[in-house]
Amino acid sequence: MGALDGIVGFHIRLAHGAVYRHFTETFVDLGLTQKQVSLLWVVGDEPGVAQIELGQRLRMDRATTMTIVNRLEQRGYVQRRRSNSDGRKQALYLTAEGQAALAEAKSCIASHEAWLQARFTSDEVKKLVELLTRIHE
Amino acid sequence: MGALDGIVGFHIRLAHGAVYRHFTETFVDLGLTQKQVSLLWVVGDEPGVAQIELGQRLRMDRATTMTIVNRLEQRGYVQRRRSNSDGRKQALYLTAEGQAALAEAKSCIASHEAWLQARFTSDEVKKLVELLTRIHE
């Protein structure tokens, strides 16, 4: 085996770390994490989505999804209501505060993404997303 | 703002998660994590490296580096010795067990990387690493 720099997984880990750190800085005032923002985002896009579907979309198991939904519910951003069509499922909805937080978060994401994409041309961004998608799909 | 799929940071997070999960599966028998393996790898490449330098190479702060070195020391894979040139520094070395574990880990990394790179041509791998490097450098 050659050097650590030749390992693709290593670069993904480092890049993720760098993005995560910048994300945290950007969101320190809002007090939201990556997972919390993406969860809010999905619930905003699909009101009434069930926890299990959320987890599948964000690649989290049920227990992890619970933790994050719990925190967002405690903060008053998300509401649980029993689903009409399937009594096992919890349908999730944003509160007014949740919608406001999501709107703020989206503008923070915009500046975070600008920082990230500043080092790429738009073709490179497209290529990068395409390559990364092959990993997580 | 458009959809979550348009956010580069989101794809990096998902790709990292997928790689992390496969890594964990691959290393469940060895009982090593990504961080532990990369730390062993660096110490193997540069015997006598100080903790602070390790942290810089792997983008970890001192406290986090401590945690991981502690675990590897408890397992008997790594040794701390006070540096001769600078009394503040701890020089790190692999034990014989550490070297054996690293050798095994490298062969696990090889199959993990094969799984990861199977979806890319070698040109794409090169491109991906180049793009990711711009993020974490």
Added chain:
DNA sequence: GTTGAATTGTATGCTTTACTAACAAATGTG
């Protein structure tokens, strides 16, 4: 239609990673 399997949510506990703050020892600088 009832029984048994699968799905979904929930609760609990454990592990890893990451960060902050404070302190001590060694080193470097004025």
Added chain:
DNA sequence: CACATTTGTTAGTAAAGCATACAATTCAAC
């Protein structure tokens, strides 16, 4: 020499992930 910086260390906090177990609901087989 006095003071600041670097490095290691400890302790505490928090997020995220996973496994397990259990209850309620739904689905499937018979």
